[in-house]
Amino acid sequence: MSIPIRKLQALFGARLQENVRMANYTTSRVGGPALGLIALNTLDEMRETTAALWSLDIPFKLIGSGSNILVSDKGYPGIILLNHCHNIRINTHQDPPGVYAESGANLSNLARQSALRGLSGLEWAGSVPGSVGGAVYGNAGAFGSDISKSLVSIQALLRGEGEKTLSAEDLQFSYRSSILKRERRKVLILSATMKAAQSTREAAWKTLMEISDKRQATQPTGASTGSTFKNPPGDHAGRLIEAAGLKGLQVGHAQFSTLHANFIVNDGNSSAQEYLTLIRTAQKTVKEKFGVQLQLEIELIGEFDDDDA
Numbered sequence: 443m444s445i446p447i448r449k450l451q452a453l454f455g456a457r458l459q460e461n462v463r464m465a466n467y468t469t470s471r472v473g474g475p476a477l478g479l480i481a482l483n484t485l486d487e488m489r490e491t492t493a494a495l496w497s498l499d500i501p502f503k504l505i506g507s508g509s510n511i512l513v514s515d516k517g518y519p520g521i522i523l524l525n526h527c528h529n530i531r532i533n534t535h536q537d538p539p540g541v542y543a544e545s546g547a548n549l550s551n552l553a554r555q556s557a558l559r560g561l562s563g564l565e566w567a568g569s570v571p572g573s574v575g576g577a578v579y580g581n582a583g584a585f586g587s588d589i590s591k592s593l594v595s596i597q598a599l600l601r602g603e604g605e606k607t608l609s610a611e612d613l614q615f616s617y618r619s620s621i622l623k624r625e626r627r628k629v630l631i632l633s634a635t636m637k638a639a640q641s642t643r644e645a646a647w648k649t650l651m652e653i654s655d656k657r658q659a660t661q662p663t664g665a666s667t668g669s670t671f672k673n674p675p676g677d678h679a680g681r682l683i684e685a686a687g688l689k690g691l692q693v694g695h696a697q698f699s700t701l702h703a704n705f706i707v708n709d710g711n712s713s714a715q716e717y718l719t720l721i722r723t724a725q726k727t728v729k730e731k732f733g734v735q736l737q738l739e740i741e742l743i744g745e746f747d748d749d750d751a
């Protein structure tokens with residue numbers, strides 16, 4: 443569909459940035475232009491902006507840190523909404539203690555603030571670069587835990603239904619997924635309410651630092667989207683990629699990390715298509731050698747030339 447850009451300019455004024463390179467808004471540092479980008483600084487802005495876009499039937503995508511998406515070099519033919527709603531409230535006086543976060547809050551920041559208030563449960567997220575909304579959408583987790591273990595409910599906007607509270611049960615979490623991700627539902631997470639366990643500042647901080655140190659020793663820093671594939675039942679995607687002889691494989695400027703083969707790293711000049719070539723190569727080779735179909739953990743956005751695998 444063609445986007446009524448003049449109408450959007452009239453509606454959003456200077457808030458609408460046109461023709462924005464997504465490489466600047468993703469942790470992989472790849473991705474072509476979005477037709478438009480609007481930053482959301484408050485939950486009311488999120489409510490009003492999405493209502494307007496829905497009423498005009500304009501395609502849009504809400505993103506947090508862009509750390510779990512691979513945007514095509516051709517870009518995104520719609521409006522990207524960039525979530526900057528990041529307020530956090532921690533209540534240590536209720537039982538169990540409660541943690542409230544707007545969906546654009548940074549996970550790592552949330553985990554650190556919780557630990558510093560003597561709360562346990564979110565330490566695994568101490569250095570995960572995503573947002574709370576992205577974490578709920580994909581049930582982010584690490585080191586044996588995930589957000590579904592803490593989540594009580596979300597406040598959500600549903601197309602055609604308005605604002606609703608959805609419980610953790612409603613979200614039907616599974617490994618690195620939720621019903622929102624599995625069914626690509628048109629649901630926007632405004633905020634999340636979580637529960638934590640009472641601990642001490644020292645104990646929670648120690649756990650958080652131990653996990654962060656482990657991560658630093660085993661995962662590459664720099665531009666990437668984190669783990670590319672989900673771990674298949676009883677195995678690790680990184681182990682399979684390495685056993686298939688692909689660890690360190692480079693296509694153009696993208697490479698299966700020599701430190702952790704499930705990470706694809708960008709030396710600064712990679713294209714999304716180079717990422718995709720590595721992805722398809724791993725899927726094909728691992729299937730041929732071990733009979734295992736690797737499933738993407740990251741989400742592909744936009745149009746890719748998918749025939750060069």
Ligand SMILES: Cc1cc2nc3c(=O)[nH]c(=O)nc-3n(C[C@H](O)[C@H](O)[C@H](O)COP(=O)(O)OP(=O)(O)OC[C@H]3O[C@@H](n4cnc5c(N)ncnc54)[C@H](O)[C@@H]3O)c2cc1C
Nearest residue numbers: 505506507508509510572573575576577582583584631668
């Ligand atoms: C170095 C590195 C390490 C990582 N380590 C981990 C890890 O240990 N464990 C792990 O699980 N993940 C990890 N990740 C992946 C990523 O950080 C998480 O999945 C994160 O929760 C995604 O959040 P995001 O804001 O970046 O989502 P985005 O990439 O911005 O979006 C991902 C999807 O979520 C949707 N979404 C985002 N916000 C909302 C919202 N408010 N409402 C509805 N839908 C929304 C988007 O539309 C999109 O479909 C890592 C990534 C990197 C780069």
